[in-house]
Amino acid sequence: xxxxxxxxxxxxxxxxxxxxxxxxxxxxxxxxxxxxxxxxxxxxxxxxxxxxxxxxxxxxxxxxxxxxxxxxxxxxxxxxxxxxxxxxxxxxxxxxxxxxxxxxxxxxxxxxxxxxxxxxxxxxxxxxxxxxxxxxxxxxxxxxxxxxxxxxxxxxxxxxxxxxxxxxxx
Numbered sequence: 001x002x003x004x005x006x007x008x009x010x011x012x013x014x015x016x017x018x019x020x021x022x023x024x025x026x027x028x029x030x031x032x033x034x035x036x037x038x039x040x041x042x043x044x045x046x047x048x049x050x051x052x053x054x055x056x057x058x059x060x061x062x063x064x065x066x067x068x069x070x071x072x073x074x075x076x077x078x079x080x081x082x083x084x085x086x087x088x089x090x091x092x093x094x095x096x097x098x099x100x101x102x103x104x105x106x107x108x109x110x111x112x113x114x115x116x117x118x119x120x121x122x123x124x125x126x127x128x129x130x131x132x133x134x135x136x137x138x139x140x141x142x143x144x145x146x147x148x149x150x151x152x153x154x155x156x157x158x159x160x161x162x163x164x165x166x167x168x169x170x
Contacts, residue, residue: 015045027125029056036087039094054123055095059088060105063164067157078169099123106158112146 022028035042046053066080075083101122108115119125164170 011041011045014042015049018045018049018051033087036091036094039091053099054125055091055098055100056119056123057088057091057095057100057102058105058108059102061159061161061164062170063159063167064105064157067159071157081169 030042043053062081062084065084066075066077069075069080069083070077101119103115103119
């Protein structure tokens, strides 16, 4: 009984936070790799809030992820690679049969517009971003903000596919 009460408590807290943070937004993104372990839990909460759930599964070179984890958490390469694999497999399995799309992280950083257009097409999102160039000040400012956020200057670790294939641990 305590377990059910605790789960209900967390559901209420998450629901409250989502409503506080995103209630006025017609569109929002939850970006958290560890959420793959709790997709069923979040999906239930989001559905109760009448949120149309779609999944974007970014695939990033596991060596790049491992290098980030090594720097931030002093995690060994072997452990990082296994953690990467676990999250990828859990995300794939938990979203199988659902409205989802896979993207390559490096493509997003390199050409976010093309990736965004593909996401909109594959996930049937029509109101997220207008196609073509826009001269509206609001759209120009949004583009500048996205360009600054999705900049390669924040990509501290970038390994190639060749490096991935040649790494014996992989």
